[in-house]
Amino acid sequence: MTMFYSCEINGKLFEPGSSYQTLTTKMENSSYLSDKLEKWNSELARGLTPNNVILSLYILTGLLGNSTVILIYRFKMRGNKEERYFIPFLATADLCGSLVCASFGIALNMMQAEFNNMHLCKAWWFFAAFTTFTSGFFLVIIAVQRYLKVCRPLAKQMTLKWKRFALSLSLLVAFIHAVPMVHFYGSVPFPNEEEGIVGLRCSRLKTTNETGSLIFGGALVLITVACIVTLICLYSKIGYTILAHFKFSKIDCKPDTSSEVEKTSKIDHSQVKIPSSNGPLSDTDDGTYSVETYNTELSESLPPQKFIKPTGKTLTTNTKRERKVNPYKSNAKRRKERLNLRVVHKFTLMFMLITIIFLICYIPKVIIMLLEARNSKFWEEFSDSARAGVLFVYRMYIINNITNPIIYAFLDEQFAKEIRSLFKHCK
Incomplete structure (x- = not known):
């Protein structure tokens, strides 16, 4: 049967x-x-193999460079904590960003049409957005701090409490903006009409509310543009202030042949009370000076001169409001003030360069995000070779996470010194 x-x-x-x-x-x-x-x-x-090779280099460079920055700035360097406070936090965000975003890019390249795991796709988009937003918000905080220090030295500065609050607020805001990624991104159909097959790729969902998706995409672009405009405005004012100070310094360095200087030069040097310069000057361990005197030195562009008459009485006379170098200020004190300004300006220029690279890397991503939000079939319309080129440009923002250690090595002499010392110990 x-x-x-x-x-x-x-x-x-x-x-x-x-x-x-x-x-x-x-x-x-x-x-x-x-x-x-x-x-x-x-x-x-x-x-996409060349793209994967580049992303692998991003991972390797970001891991080695940012780990070294965290190790040296957090545990090895002791001097000038004020200027270097944000660097370990920015390096941590860059480390996470380079690892998460680059590995996510490799996974997307390897599973262009076979990304079947919806939950993994959503989790990866969340962490990529969170690390990216965190790094950008940290740069905004640093720009505000540099603006207060350089452009408004007499105003209230960021205390340690406010720095910690700003960092915590940045993490919270980045988390809030990254959460919607879980709702709007996932595995979506990726058709191949020539072969008559349909795959799955990890991208923006087409089944969600189209209006809500457009609002969310527009909000992301608006926030990114706002950060970019804020950084440009703040550093434009900072750059103008630094250039004006350098111009003023050159004028001060020129010899003064006015009659007032000739008169004062005829005064008996035994009758002039010159400030003592025997005390130690260095406030830090790395050969630079503390920047705490930066506020006072700008407010006292020309301190009063003191003359002693033969009777022993001291006569104080205010100088003209013209910004001239006080000939009776000790050379040591003037040297200390110049070093203070040089430290402030050097670190400001360093952060300015970091921000410029950030803008160069993120502007193409913002443009592609705008195009992607307007066209639901944005990625499907490209040929395979064109899609590889667009993906490379789209992921250029990861370069921002791996170049900062190189900038520190060139512009922070103490960091470069510690790097050389570390290599000597490793040999």
Whole structure:
């Protein structure tokens, strides 16, 4: 007696009596489509091999560079904590950003048409957005701090409490902006009309509310543009102030041949009370000076001069409001003030360069985000080679996370010194 059993293949139930030939045909078609999809995905991944090599270099460079920055600035360097306070936090955000974003890019390249794990896709988009927003918000905080220190030295500065509050607020705001990524991104259909197959890629969901998706995309672009404009405005004012100070310093360095200077030069030096300069000057361990005197030195562009008459009484006379170097200020004190200003300006220029690289790397990403928000089939319309080029430009923002250690090495002499010392110990 012949017995028939029902069976389930690929989610479809075949009852007793079904044609064996029909069942075999369906199994062959399913296997055929799966093979075609796998072959198509392999071709897409092969075309993105150069992109994967670059992303792997991003991971390696970001890991080594930012780890070294955290190690040296946090545990090795002791001097000038005021100027270097934000550097370890920015390096931590850059480290996480380079690892998460670059590894996410490699995963997307390898699974262009076979990204079937919806939850992994959503989690990766969340962490990529969180690390990216954190790094950008940290740069805004640093720009505000440099603006207060350089442009408004007499105003209230950022205390340690406010610095910690600003960092915590940045993390919170970055988290709030990254959470919606879980709702608007996931595995979406990726059709190949020529081959008659449909894959899955990790991208913006098309099944969600289109209006809400556009509002969210517009909000992200608006926030990014606001950060960029804020950075440009703040550092433009900072750069103008620094250039004006350098111009003023050159004027001060010129010899004064006015009659007043000639008169004062005729005064008996034994009757002039010159401030003592025997005390120690260095406030730090790295050969630079503390920047705490930066506020007072700008408010006292020309301190009063003191003359002693033969009777022993001291006469104080205010100088003109013209900004001239006080000839009776000790050379040591003037040297200390110049070093203070040089430290402030050097670190400001360093952060300014970091911000310029940030803007160069993020502006192309913002443009592509705008185009992607307007066109739901943005990525599908490119050829395979064109898509590889656009993906490279889109992920250029990761360069921002890996170049900062190089900038520190060139512009922070103490950091470069510690790097050389570390290499000597490793040999």
